[in-house]
Structures are given as C-alpha cells and as structure tokens.
Amino acid sequence: MRLSRMFMPTLREAPSDAEVVSHRLMVRAGMIRKVAAGIYNILPLGLKAHSRVENIVREEMNRACAQEVFLPMVIPSELWRESGRWDLYGKELLRVKDRHNRDFCLGPTHEEVITDLVRGEVRSYRDLPLNLYQIQTKFRDEIRPRFGLMRGREFIMKDAYSFHATEEDAESEYRGMYDTYCRIFERCGLEFRPVEAETGTIGGSFSHEFMVLADTGEDAIATCDVCGYAANVERAEAGISVPAGPALNRDKKDLEMVHTPGLKTVDEVSGHLKIFPDRLIKTLIYSTDRENVVALVRGDHELNEAKLKRMLEAEWVGLADEETVRKVTGGPSGFSGPVGLKARIVADYAVESVSNGVTGANEADMHFINVNPGRDFHVDAVGDLKMVVEGDRCARCEGTLAVARGIEVGHIFKLGTKYSEAMGATFLDERGKKQPLIMGCYGIGIGRVVAATIEQSHDERGIVWPHPLSPFHVYIVPVNVKDDRLFDVAEDIYDGLNAAGLDVLLDDREERAGVKFNDADLIGIPVRITVSNKTLDKGGVEIKKRREGEASMIGIDEVTDKVKEYIDMA
C-alpha cells in the first residue's frame, strides 16, 4: 500500500475526550473515529488490525472443529421473551419497533437466536456435538460507554455456542475452548490470565474470563501466587482469616445505646467512638426478587453482591430504597442494625468474631455499642460475603491474594440447560428419551483485543504492535520522494517485499523525513526501512525495529530475507 493512497488521517493531538492510551493512540493513528457515544467508524488501519485478530480467532476456532455462521443482528422480541431475558436484561438491551409496531432488539449476545436455530434442526444425539460461531457486530446500550473501543456500545465480537448430549461432552468442550482461547491470546502476543468469573446476565453454572493484564483495566482480579488460584474479585472467594486473639476473648459487656447525631458512615461512626472500623457491623438492607434481607459485613469490609445473590439463590439483588429500609428496620437508612429485626439475616464469616461491636440502633441518630452476635441478634445464615482485597488469605491454600487490574477480552461459560430448557431445545438420546441440549458459550471481544494490545504495548511515541496483530509488516521511508535515485530503490524494495507476500506500507508522501518517522512510530509497524542517499552511498539501507531503539545498515538485496526472518520469529 502506498501511503499517498491510504485513508489514514493521523493526528498530532488527541481529542480531549480520549482518556486512556489505547483510545488516544487509535484516534491519533487514524484507526478509529467517533460517530456517537460508544459508536465508532473503523478506518482502514483499524480494520486491518481487527482482521488480524479475526483471522487468528477463525483459524483456532476452525481447528477446534467449530463452524462459522452469521446470525442476524436484529432479533424479534419473541425469542427473548421465551428465554425470559426480555424482562431481565434491562436497559442495556436496545429495543426497537418495526413498521408493524412489533418489538425487536439489537442483539447484545445470541443465545436465543442460536438456540432457536438449533432446536429446529437437531433431533438426535447423532447430530451432536455442535459448535457454531460468528464474528459479528453486537450492540449493548452501556450505562456509560468509555475508553474508545474498550467499552463501546457497538462492538465486534466472536461468539460461539456449543451443544452437547452429555455433561461430560459439554465439559470437555469447555476445556477445549479454554485451551483454544489460551492459544488465541498467546498467538496475539498478549500477556493474559484466565480467571474464574461471575456469569452475570448470560447465566450458567461456571465460567472463566480471559484477562489482559493492564493498569487501565476496568476489572480487578485476585490471584494467589502459591496455588495459582485466580478469579475476578466479583467472584473471588475469601479465605477465613483467624481473628486477632484479644478480640475473641474480650469480655462481653452490656448492650448500650449511644447518641450519634448525623453519623451514618463507618468512618464517621468509628471516628466519633474512637474505635477501629473492624468493630462495626455494617448492616445492609437488600431487596431481592423474593424477599427483603439483612446482610451483615464487618465495618472494614465490603459486601460482594454477587456472593450475596448466590447465597440467597436470588434472581437479582439490589440495595433497598429508603422506604423499604424503614419497613424492615423501623428506622431511617444510616442507622440500621441487626438487633431486634425480624427479617432474614445473613452474615459474612468475619461478623461472627466481632465482639462488643457497634451497629445502628434502627432509630435516627442512635447506635448500639457492645453488640455481640448470637447474644444480641440471630443470624440465619453465615457465608463468604465480603469482597476480597489485596492481602486477604487465599481460600484454596495458605497463600495470600494479590489484586491486579485486567481487561476482559474473552469469556467462556458452561451454560448447561438454561436456554435449552426455557426454549424447548431438545434431542433424543440413545434410548429414545427426550433431553434438553447442554450448552456452552464462548465470547471474544475483537475490538477489545486490539485496544488491550495497544494498552499493553506502546511507548511515548505511539503503538508498538506485536507482529501477529500489526496492520502492516514493514514501513518504508524514502527520505525524499523527489530524489529519483533514492525513490527508485525504495520502490524496488517495496515490490520485492510485496512479492514475498508481506504487507508493506510505502510512505511516498511529499513530507519531510521527520514527519514520516513520527507517523511510522505512531502507527507502530514492527519494521522500518529507511532509504536515503546517505546510506545508499555506503551501499545499503537502514533497518529499524520499532521495539528496539537502534537502527542498523543492511544491503538492499538482503532486505526481504531480513524482514521475513524478523517477522516470522515473533
């Protein structure tokens, strides 16, 4: 490709709304342009990077015997009503009406469509197993799109769905996809980590996320360096830590009510009473799809709603509104406590070991002190409810958890029969018995892989593409296109590299060398060949690797071999 013909509008400055480095660099390199919040045009350079990722994904999915299909983006509401998600998915589901006033949605994910397709065709266990995937545009009306392609509303995703006759087959497919995903991200040149994850609105029995490690990541992951346990903090189990000795042995004093005017937060109350926050019992009133519950965590801990939801086996949980708080506790929010409550009370393990603690008194501006679990209030269920933090004990071994940030680029789910049962997708087994299909689903955010790559691989001058994802292999800079001698050599090299099957960008613009060097660094092509009279006089051209600082001289006839050698070894 000749740069003079390429639509690659590079920018010296980034738009002020671009915050993270991948977003800034993608805009500056002319890879993307914004159309609306979370909605982008993808320009040639950006599309080439996307294609590189897609091709790797295709190759590996095909190798794993998955087959590519292409499903519609506009989906009739009936399918979503069948699965129950029309009502459950919430505002992220963009709903539209057609001219007949019928409801449709823009597909944020395709379990319904694929299940509908498969239930119509698959009759027998002989038709199984099946793994179908597509690479397609998804739309999720995100609450707050940001960071360019990292959290867009419209984005390109590879999603695969598998169907099996037995649990064993389904789990073996899940493990197969796990391996396939590892291979995909390794081939992309990413530093990543698979972690145990929450299943969210997709549902299913268990799942793993594939996280690219990056400080700008929106997810936090907890890892144990002793046993290798790794999980999204939304999911991560907390080990039961042994409370400090004196706390256990403290004499139980009499319950007492104290005046705490206007003091609601843990910090305010503990500051006022001059005690550590771990003496407080934080009392959270939750509404769920079936009842209101009281959840207790220690004052210095945070509640993990996903854990609460699982413990309660609820469809959804959410903090209760003021009115509900009053109904449950009899007092205003900010002064809730478990003492005397009739509602169901669940508590984190750590709450049990608080003695002579502090809680709200279910009365405005009042707290109890010297509260003791068991004596002053009952707990219906105890479990792991806290959000893990750096330094917590690992739940699986004696190690300690570290918390790092990551970008979720892939997610695999063992779905089970959630969709097949809801939508009547069944097959006949060997004995002629009707069974629901056992499903799995496996997603990769293509654009996120691109963004995460840049997030992980850049310097102050621009992008530094890992070879497999780079839009071009080589960038040729003739320092002066008006000099025929030099430009002819550049064109010969260009032809030679093209003939060798490489993707080459020839900067034939009438720009100064400095401009070209800066653009070359910005768009991050792995190899740069500079053609100038200075080097031609010494019988060669200059080769510079984007990842390395120093350039070196090579003979003109060596260029193709040297470039191939460098590109292939990555």
Added chain:
RNA sequence: CGGGGCGUGGCGCAGUCUGGUAGCGCACUAGCAUGGGGUGCUAGUGGUCGGAGGUUCGAAUCCUCUCGCCCCGACCA
C-alpha cells in the same frame, strides 16, 4: 437516573465574567526554499460560535428551553 463540566473552522484552544465588525496554534491550499525526527518564509481557503426562542439599537457573550458530549456517582446506611 443524580451531581459537575463542556459545545467557537478538521483537531487543540482563547474570547463569555464586563454585549459593540470572531481570534490563536496545528492541519489544509498555492508558491519559493529545504530534504534524517512534526522545517522556514510568503500568500490564501475555511466558522449558521450545538439548536430554538427571548432581552437589546446591537448577542459567541445576558435569559429560557432543548440537543449532544465528557467526567464523577449510582453499593457500604
């Protein structure tokens, strides 16, 4: 959805408080020079000041409404 902020040429911004003929840098066009890290000089192109309504002799500037975008929050009682 709550709070805050911003909409002025393609991009980055000043001007708004205190109303008086719309400005800077980059980019773009032409010419000359230059030709290894965003070069110099000269001459240019390009703006309904997000939109609608109002106040005023006069509005980018004041008032009302509206649209869009960004940031924070929307879980710690």
